[in-house]
Amino acid sequence: MPKRILIVEDEPSIREMVAFALRKADMDPVHAADAHAAQMDIADKVPDLILLDWMLPGMSGLEFARRIRKDEMTREVPIIMLTARGEEMDRISGLEAGVDDYVVKPFSSRELVARIRAVLRRTLGADENDQIAIGQLSLDAPAHRVYANGETIPIGPTEYRLLHFFMTHTDRVYSRPQLLDHIWGNSVYVEERTVDVHIRRLRKTLEPFGLSNLVQTVRSAGYRFSAIH
Ligand code: CA
Numbered sequence: 001m002p003k004r005i006l007i008v009e010d011e012p013s014i015r016e017m018v019a020f021a022l023r024k025a026d027m028d029p030v031h032a033a034d035a036h037a038a039q040m041d042i043a044d045k046v047p048d049l050i051l052l053d054w055m056l057p058g059m060s061g062l063e064f065a066r067r068i069r070k071d072e073m074t075r076e077v078p079i080i081m082l083t084a085r086g087e088e089m090d091r092i093s094g095l096e097a098g099v100d101d102y103v104v105k106p107f108s109s110r111e112l113v114a115r116i117r118a119v120l121r122r123t124l125g126a127d128e129n130d131q132i133a134i135g136q137l138s139l140d141a142p143a144h145r146v147y148a149n150g151e152t153i154p155i156g157p158t159e160y161r162l163l164h165f166f167m168t169h170t171d172r173v174y175s176r177p178q179l180l181d182h183i184w185g186n187s188v189y190v191e192e193r194t195v196d197v198h199i200r201r202l203r204k205t206l207e208p209f210g211l212s213n214l215v216q217t218v219r220s221a222g223y224r225f226s227a228i229h
Helices: 012-024 035-044 061-070 088-096 109-125 157-168 176-184 192-209
Strands: 004-008 028-032 049-053 079-084 101-105 131-134 137-140 145-148 215-218 222-225
Touching: 004 012, 004 035, 012 028, 012 109, 028 035, 035 061, 049 061, 049 109, 061 079, 061 088, 079 109, 101 109, 131 157, 137 157, 157 176, 157 192, 176 192, 176 222, 192 215
Parallel strands: 004 028, 004 049, 049 079, 079 101
Antiparallel strands: 131 137, 137 145, 215 222
16 A cells, blocks of 8 residues: 655645655655645545645644644654754754654655655554565565565575564664674674574575565675665
8 A cells, every 4th residue: 555645835846846756656645735734634534644844824834743743643643844944953842743754955855755764664663563565575574474576485583583674674784783682682692693694594585586685785884774776
């Protein structure tokens, strides 16, 4: 299901640009020019994420963010605030209002889409019922299954945990000690090279599907999972 993203922005050109970028990224954008119109959209269907302009006619974006957080129905909906330069100083009030992230204007659509994906991953990552998909790879957490192009991938339990961690924490470098910490917890008997062994196995698992290059070695730093090469 494409993620429904509500864009609340009074500037028509920005609204159009953002909606276009989101559609291209397989998301389902809906838009509203002010808080009142946004409220009606939300009443119609609660979105998966709200992109909220800071300066809106009528109720400000900040005030609207507070209202979204107070409402039982929308309390959990992630919010990314769109701010102009100079409004950055108000980030603290935004954080207090429960905003998840910021994008400062002017922004590229590529940056915006990346931020949206990161926030969605962060907020959905904890949800065990969620399906995580990156490129042709998808992971069904409740079923503990991994698919490439819809075909089941046979995977060992440690490789599965490693992959699950990577798929919910993409595009970031993790050192071996960090991966040990996240995947193995506080097991005292696991050495750092164990990480390399399981990374190798994970690559081997993904190789027949042409996906082993998702697991990237970052010299003298660690490993990164990314669809960008
Ligand atoms: Ca505005």
